[in-house]
Amino acid sequence: MSGTTLSYLWLADNKSIKGATGPTYTPVAADRGKKIRVQVSGAKPGYMTMAKTSKEVTVGYGSIASNVPTISGTAKVGSKLTAKPGTWTAGTKLTYQWLTNGKTVSGATTSSFIPGAAQRGTVITVKVTGAKAGYTTVSKTSKATAKVATGTLTAPAPTVSGTAKVNKTLTAKPGTWTAGTKLSYQWYANGKTIAKATKTTLKLTAGHRGQKITVKVTGSKTGYTTAAKVSKATKAVAK
Structure with a gap:
């Protein structure tokens, strides 16, 4: 009827909901x-107040x-992958699980993952699960990456430290390689292999006099491409 003032009261299991007195109400987890x-x-004014209750x-x-x-x-051994979950309902708690060829990777439950040697040649996916009180839990899985490539x-x-002089010892300084890399050494005189000179140090002899010394460091690690680096040459070995 024209001129009638309407008021609203929302009820849950026949009990009034505190503050719910508008024409709309959004249920919460507790409901x-x-x-x-x-x-x-x-x-x-002039009419009897009436109240009507809806169906439940x-x-x-x-x-x-x-x-x-x-x-x-990049799907590569030793390179970090990051999950981008997109936008979910506000307040949703997200959890992550990484998979390789569709199989769960034990312990891989953060938003990032670094493939190891065991994942080389496989494809990687990530499953994101969203949970919120009062809502149905949802899981979504990404598309697969390309096959995981060999790491770099x-x-x-x-570098070589020490004095290039007969009876002096030179030392190879390999620098910092990827953690877990196994290093091997080979010394050279004027570019030619010095027999049995495969340690981190080389004692110079009279046979090296006048020659320039270099050292090659080779690094290997499962799941990675083997790499070799050669130092700059020393000065010619003096007496």
């Missing part, structure tokens, strides 16, 4: 499983807005 009704009262509806689980995650980074070692050129 899940409860029966919701609304009571509408109409008032107008049972609150079910909410639906989380979710996205299929994507993966950024961090391999600096070595």
Whole structure:
């Protein structure tokens, strides 16, 4: 009726919901499983106030807005991959699980993952699961990466310390390689291999006099391409 003032009261299991006195109400997690009704009262001067109550509806689980995650980074041994979950319902708690060829990688449950030698040649996906009180849990899995390629070692050129002089000892300084890399050494005189000179040090003899010395450092690690670096030459070995 024209001129009637309406007021609203929302109820959950026949109990009034504090503060819920508007024409709309959004159920919260605490309402899940409860029966919701609304009571509408109409008032107008000179008329008897009346109240009507709606039929009840049972609150079910909410639906989380979710996205299929994507993966950024290069699928390569030793290179970090990062999960990009996209936008989910505000307040959703996200968890991660990385998979290789569709199989769970034990312990790989953060938003980033570095493939190791065991993942070389496989494809990587990430599953993102979203949970929020009162909502149905949702899981989404990314598209697979390309096959994980062989890693590239961090391999600096070595240097040689010491004095290039007969009876003096030279020492190879390999620099910092990828953690876990196994290093081997080979010394050269004027570019020719010095027999059995495969340690980190070389004692110069009269046979080296007048020659320039270099050292080659070779690094190897499972899942990575073997790398070799050669130092700059010393001055010609003096007496």
